[in-house]
Amino acid sequence: MTREHAGFAGVDQDRYARPRGWASVERLELGAETLPGVGPTMAKRLRALGIATVGDVLLHAPRRYERAADEVAISQLFGDDEVAIAGVVRDVRSRRLGGRRTIVTARVEDDGGSISASWFNQPWLVDRLKPGTHVRLRGKLGRHGFAVKSYDVGEARATADFAPVYPASEQVPSWRLRELARAALDAHGAAIRGALPSTLELPLRRDALAARHFPADEAEAELARRRLALDELVTLQLAVARSRDDDAVAVALPAPGELIERYRAALPFTLTEHQESAVMQIDADLARSVPMQRLLQGDVGSGKTVVALYALLRAVESGRQGALMAPTETLAEQHFLTIESLCAELGVRCVLLTGSAGAKRVREAIATGEAHVAVGTHALIQQQVEFHDLAVAVVDEQHRFGVEQRKALAEGRTPHVLHMTATPIPRTLALTIYGDLAVSEIAKPPADRKPIVTAWVGAERSSAAYERLRAHLDAGRQAYVVCPLIEQSETRLARAAEAEAERLRRAELRGYRVGLLHGRLKPAERRDVMGAFKAGELDVLVATTVIEVGVDVPNATIMIVQEADRFGLAQLHQLRGRVGRGAEQSYCLLISRKKEELTDTAQARLQSLVDTTDGFELAEADLELRREGQLLGTRQSGWSDLRFTRLREDRELIEQARGLARELRDEDGPWQDEVDRLGGTPDA
């Protein structure tokens, strides 16, 4: 009797209640060191990859598979296609490149020729590549001969044909993980059970796991991935569903009326198709007395704010209030600047409440209803601000409303909530998947937008970058210069930014009007600087990452990011989103140390930014780089539990899982055990 059938085939539930399936769970929880060939050292290395048990080995599946590469004779190597070569190692050596970087080079010879092949930062390879060893290498011609991407030593052939790419470490390479998966499947495959009802007629979980590690082809691997993704998604959604408050009631708003009409007319553009459909979905939500819980997702600059204001005005139109909450004061002020002028034009009173700004009077205005729209940080709810009648709350980036906070917002009544986000990882991933949210997406920016051109420039050519920037200024445009990130206090950061702004005023930006923005400025000063930049009274804004989100000046068309290699991928994407907000072609110049001095991951990060402006693609790249480069030490709850889900491709699967979770929530079955094992509610 499998666990799938236990809950569905009329089997006596009580008799089999908890212990059923227990034995199989236990077997998968055996330590990885029980597998053949795993000693204490390997066990430790595996733990560094987040693999502690047999079950972990099985779940540690390939992220993707290489496509087959042609095998060519060494004498025929040419161009920069990725190919495979096969031959015998003649000699091998390792040397340092400065810092902690090393290069291993081996002379590899086949029947007709020989070439020097190179591996970076894997000094231990010297011992594996003894002269006389047969190797098969996959890679391409590079500056140091044949740059090896993956390789087989001895008889193995996986590399060139259909190489599974595991989240691996230098000490536990892909091929080793593959061997372990084989061993785990052989020894414990029979113990793998699925947790979803058999009535769904899904492929068996154990078959899916086997197919993920050893697929016959890519289609099979993909099918298996989706099967496994559904499992994990349902479990997570169930955890969310368990914690949901079903009794919350909101006011149902009447259909859009005259204020919305004026709003549309006041906008200097018409809404795009994507914006229109988001607006329609919001209207449908607002018409119900079930509180809206919707995520509005769209890349930076795609036009979310316009939609958010629409939702707020819907509340105002029916005589109630709207609130917009941002994660930082700078961002709240920014939003305020953006929407206040429009609101004023419509006769809608808008106030800003941050931790510091003239709190008392503003609070009163909010409490009496004199203020129609309140913009602020999360202080808006955390400090128990009393609203006269809050109907719609927009939450920009971050922080899902907890039940407690919702209570604080409105006694008895819960506002409709629209969450807004531009960062699909990891916060949005968490929101999309864990949050019990419906999703609206603005998949495309307004049509007149040109993709931002991104260039990656070595520090030695930074003067050329500034020359380019000055050309934009001379043409009447504005620019940003982002200061290096130093991992120290906000105060040190501010000081460094001040020094840098001073330096630029005397050197590269001499004669231009340069403003400075950092996190240590007083709110009023910050508002002044932003206001001046927006009004065109400053040419350049030198800033720390405080400009990361929300700053909206369409006339700014070029950005220089200094020491870009220090920033994370998501952060750089956010920063870059400050330009390209108008019809003009915009540029982002990433300055870094010499490319050769950067780690592979840093190079890959910057290259991805050059290659694409698609936030979702970057999110995936980021996940991959994180998983493969920097080891996930501990398994955290939350998004890192999602091993198989792909945030972009799996939208439908996520929706399907949401539906399933609703159906299964109140039914007893093995899926409930899975949720228990997850440890209750994941934190979003």
Ligand code: ADP
């Ligand atoms: P997001 O909040 O998604 O980053 P914004 O709402 O701030 O994007 O919009 C970015 C810029 O695009 C703003 O200057 C905004 O006025 C403009 N914009 C928004 N919607 C449209 C549209 N439909 N057509 C043209 N421009 C638009």
Ligand code: MG
């Ligand atoms: Mg915005």
